Each structure stands twice: as C-alpha cells, then as structure tokens.
Amino acid sequence: MSVADLTTSPVTSTYTKTSSRLHSSQLSLSSNRLSVHFSRSPRPIPRAQNFKITCSVNQVPAPVAVQTEEAKNKSECFGVFCQTYDLKAEEETKSWKKLINVAVSGAAGMISNHLLFKLASGEVFGPNQPVALKLLGSERSFQALEGVAMELEDSLYPLLREVSIGINPYEVFEDAEWALLIGAKPRGPGMERAGLLDINGQIFAEQGKALNAVASRNVKVIVVGNPCNTNALICLKNAPNIPAKNFHALTRLDENRAKCQLALKAGVFYDKVSNMTIWGNHSTTQVPDFLNARINGSPVKEVIKDHKWLEEEFTEKVQKRGGVLIQKWGRSSAASTAVSIADAMKSLVTPTPEGDWFSTGVYTNGNPYGIAQDIVFSMPCRSKGDGDYELVKDITFDEYLRKRIAKSEAELLAEKRCVAHLTGEGVAFCDLPEDTMLPGEM
Ligand SMILES: NC(=O)c1ccc[n+]([C@@H]2O[C@H](COP(=O)([O-])OP(=O)(O)OC[C@H]3O[C@@H](n4cnc5c(N)ncnc54)[C@H](O)[C@@H]3O)[C@@H](O)[C@H]2O)c1
Numbered sequence: 311m312s313v314a315d316l317t318t319s320p321v322t323s324t325y326t327k328t329s330s331r332l333h334s335s336q337l338s339l340s341s342n343r344l345s346v347h348f349s350r351s352p353r354p355i356p357r358a359q360n361f362k363i364t365c366s367v368n369q370v371p372a373p374v375a376v377q378t379e380e381a382k383n384k385s386e387c388f389g390v391f392c393q394t395y396d397l398k399a400e401e402e403t404k405s406w407k408k409l410i411n412v413a414v415s416g417a418a419g420m421i422s423n424h425l426l427f428k429l430a431s432g433e434v435f436g437p438n439q440p441v442a443l444k445l446l447g448s449e450r451s452f453q454a455l456e457g458v459a460m461e462l463e464d465s466l467y468p469l470l471r472e473v474s475i476g477i478n479p480y481e482v483f484e485d486a487e488w489a490l491l492i493g494a495k496p497r498g499p500g501m502e503r504a505g506l507l508d509i510n511g512q513i514f515a516e517q518g519k520a521l522n523a524v525a526s527r528n529v530k531v532i533v534v535g536n537p538c539n540t541n542a543l544i545c546l547k548n549a550p551n552i553p554a555k556n557f558h559a560l561t562r563l564d565e566n567r568a569k570c571q572l573a574l575k576a577g578v579f580y581d582k583v584s585n586m587t588i589w590g591n592h593s594t595t596q597v598p599d600f601l602n603a604r605i606n607g608s609p610v611k612e613v614i615k616d617h618k619w620l621e622e623e624f625t626e627k628v629q630k631r632g633g634v635l636i637q638k639w640g641r642s643s644a645a646s647t648a649v650s651i652a653d654a655m656k657s658l659v660t661p662t663p664e665g666d667w668f669s670t671g672v673y674t675n676g677n678p679y680g681i682a683q684d685i686v687f688s689m690p691c692r693s694k695g696d697g698d699y700e701l702v703k704d705i706t707f708d709e710y711l712r713k714r715i716a717k718s719e720a721e722l723l724a725e726k727r728c729v730a731h732l733t734g735e736g737v738a739f740c741d742l743p744e745d746t747m748l749p750g751e752m
Pocket residue numbers: 415416417418419420421422446447448450451492493494495496513533534535536538559560561562563564592642643644647750
C-alpha cells in the first residue's frame with residue numbers, strides 16, 4: 311500500500327492532503343482497513359493540531375477539517391499543523407506511542423536546518439513515535455522560522471504531528487520532554503571569550519528559568535550553543551526543580567571526530583573504534599582519550615604503535631578540527647553537528663552496547679574520577695535507554711591523561727567564576743587561563 315494508493319481513494323481534498331502525509335512503513339493494515347492514530351497532546355488546550363484519523367481504503371469517511379475560532383486565533387501553531395480534524399475513530403493502531411514534545415532553540419539556524427528533519431523523520435525516536443516540534447527563535451529570526459516551518463509542512467512527515475513556533479521560551483518550552491538548546495550568539499570580531507560567556511550566558515539563564523517554570527519535570531536538556539559546558543551549567547543552576555543530571559553539553563561531535571581520526575590512522579572502518587571518551591570542555595582543552603579507547607576490541611596503543619602521533623597530532627587534530635573545517639567551508643560545521651546531536655539523543659534512548667560507552671558533558675557532582683564538583687564536564691557514560699545515564703567506573707588514567715584533564719578542568723572552573731552573576735553565586739571574576747578557541751571558531 312503506497313501513498314499513491316491512498317490518494318486515489320474516494321476522499322475529500324482535505325483528507326487527500328492529510329493522507330498523503332503517510333508513508334507505507336508507518337501504516338498498519340488489517341484486512342482492507344488502514345488505520346492511523348495520531349496521539350493527543352496531554353495539554354488541556356491544544357496549541358497546534360491534535361487529530362485522529364481512521365479510514366477504510368474502500369469506504370473512506372469524509373473527514374471535515376474544522377477551523378475552530380480558537381484554532382484560527384492561535385499564533386503558535388503553524389499552517390497545516392493548526393488544522394483540527396473532527397474524525398470518528400473506527401480502529402486504533404496499538405503501536406503508536408504518546409506524542410513526544412521536543413523543543414529546539416535556534417531553530418532557524420544552520421544546525422537546526424539539518425536536525426529538525428532528522429527528528430521529524432523518526433530517525434531518533436523510532437518509526438512509531440509521533441513527534442511535536444516546538445521551535446524557538448529570536449525576534450530577528452522569526453521570519454526565517456516561518457520558512458523552516460513551511461519546509462516541515464512540505465516534507466509530509468507522517469510522524470510529525472505538531473509544529474509550533476515562537477520567540478518566548480516560557481511558551482515554547484511548555485511540557486517539553488526534550489530541549490535542544492542550539493540558539494546562541496556567534497562570537498563577533500574582537501569579542502573576548504569573557505564577553506561571549508556573558509552574552510550567551512544570559513540566554514541560557516533565561517532559558518533555564520523558562521524550563522524550570524514550564525517544561526516536563528523530567529525534561530532532558532542538550533546544550534549545543536557555545537560555550538556549551540558553561541552554558542549548560544548556567545542553565546541547570548537556573549532550573550533548580552529539574553534534576554541537574556538531566557542537563558548535557560554536546561561533546562558528541564568531538565567524539566565522532568576522534569573516532570574518525572583513529573580509524574583513519576589504523577586503517578579500519580570507523581565502527582571498529584569504541585570506548586571513545588572526550589574529557590572536559592568543548593574547547594581546544596578537550597581531551598580525546600586514546601588510553602581507554604579501543605580498536606577492534608584492543609587498546610588503541612596496541613593497534614597504533616606511533617604513540618607520538620597519538621599524543622601530539624591526534625589530540626590536536628581533534629581539538630582543532632572545527633577551526634580547520636571553517637577555513638575550508640567558510641562556515642562552521644552544521645550537518646555533522648546535527649548528526650552528533652541525533653547520536654547523543656539516540657545514546658540516551660537506546661541501551662548502550664555491552665562494554666561500550668559514549669561521551670557527554672554532564673554535571674560532575676558525585677563523579678568517581680576526582681574531577682572538581684559543580685561544573686559540566688564531558689565524561690564517559692552508559693545508558694539503559696531510558697533517557698538516564700550512569701558514569702563508567704572502570705577507567706584507567708596515566709599521568710598524561712590526568713595532566714590534560716586538569717587543564718580542561720581549570721578552564722571550566724575559571725569559566726564558572728566568570729559567570730557567577732548568572733548562576734546565583736555572587737560577583738563574577740574573570741581570570742580565564744588563556745583564550746582557547748572553541749571548536750568551530752576561527
Ligand atoms: N557543541 C558543539 O559541538 C557545537 C558544534 C557546532 C556549533 N556549536 C554552536 O551551536 C550554536 C549554533 O550554531 P549554528 O551554526 O546553528 O548558528 P546559526 O547562527 O546558524 O544559528 C543560530 C540561531 O539561533 C538564533 N538565536 C540567537 N539567540 C537566540 C535566542 N536567545 N533564542 C533562540 N534563538 C536564538 C539566531 O537567530 C540563529 O537563527 C553556536 O553557538 C555554535 O558555536 C556547537
């Protein structure tokens with residue numbers, strides 16, 4: 311049964327439009343009946359469209375798209391996603407899950423332009439998980455946000471049930487179960503790192519407060535906007551009613567880059583590289599850990615005998631990859647960052663393969679590695695696939711690794727002092743050890 315088959319059935323034009331949103335893999339057939347169940351949002355007043363369709367291929371009830379006064383007046387939902395369908399359910403497909411609310415900030419930006427389509431396609435949450443996308447933009451980017459929503463409309467994703475757009479985080483983050491915080495100001499010419507910390511820190515303080523006020527109490531937050539570790543710290547400090555454990559700073563792109571470089575050097579396909587940890591800050595002090603990583607199940611140092619390359623070239627290559635890419639591309643990595651955000655989410659919603667782990671920047675309180683408390687630091691984690699994670703215990707350290715980790719730790723502690731006014735910890739004092747470039751910056 312294809313979409314083409316469906317659209318030839320005797321339906322009204324409204325229904326044809328809707329049924330053309332369905333892909334055969336997401337449909338369920340019982341005898342000659344086809345059922346699709348669009349989950350209802352838990353919110354009392356729908357902001358975007360909530361609808362339920364059941365149809366028979368031979369005899370299709372002609373559904374009426376109802377534009378209620380309330381729906382007309384809603385500015386948050388977008389276009390086709392504002393339709394309310396008044397349909398009678400004849401058959402419900404049991405496999406559909408409850409709608410998942412995903413908020414994305416910086417939704418009109420370059421990274422989101424790749425990520426949103428991955429989320430809507432089912433790549434992250436699976437082929438029977440309906441998704442609502444709640445898109446946050448800035449005042450300046452609002453028109454572009456409408457353009458993004460139009461492209462989402464035109465993509466006819468069957469799993470995409472709601473799209474709402476807005477510039478007020480207190481509205482957009484309502485009931486969010488995932489918050490992907492990508493929107494941030496780029497570092498302008500001549501801007502000091504401390505200036506960037508302050509200007510973006512304010513965005514993440516506000517968004518932390520908004521999450522605290524209106525998001526799901528178990529929302530998982532992934533901070534991408536730079537400087538992402540300290541932004542994540544600011545965000546969690548401003549959201550005291552959400553577990554600090556739920557906040558992540560994205561270092562998965564760095565992990566993916568490190569795996570790629572090791573695979574290249576060892577002459578193996580990159581799926582043979584496992585147990586890759588990025589320690590520390592998403593900056594050039596980050597530490598790609600070749601001591602604990604494995605290639606084909608063996609320690610990297612047994613496979614790659616050129617230890618000088620590992621300590622010098624490999625480490626620097628990973629740390630500066632973003633900058634090199636900008637020189638080639640003329641802009642910072644967007645597609646591979648979106649891939650890595652999807653990877654980071656998948657790592658939390660699917661069980662980690664036996665013996666392996668992944669890297670993510672998380673809150674350090676209670677960590678078993680002796681890293682300073684109360685910062686957000688990239689560390690090795692495992693997940694049961696329930697959205698939560700635990701830190702990996704059996705990790706080996708040597709002097710080289712300890713020394714490098716300490717440098718990244720010192721940088722994050724200095725960044726923390728720089729944003730004390732945003733974390734509720736007094737007066738800020740900025741003594742950053744050096745102005746390390748962020749990956750992705752010139
Ligand atoms: N952690 C990582 O691995 C990683 C990798 C690459 C880029 N980044 C960072 O991700 C961020 C976004 O990158 P991009 O390439 O998508 O940038 P972009 O400039 O293309 O998009 C950013 C968008 O955010 C919007 N925005 C600004 N302030 C906002 C706010 N307060 N609320 C909502 N939206 C806001 C802007 O209008 C813009 O549309 C940057 O900070 C970049 O440094 C992080």
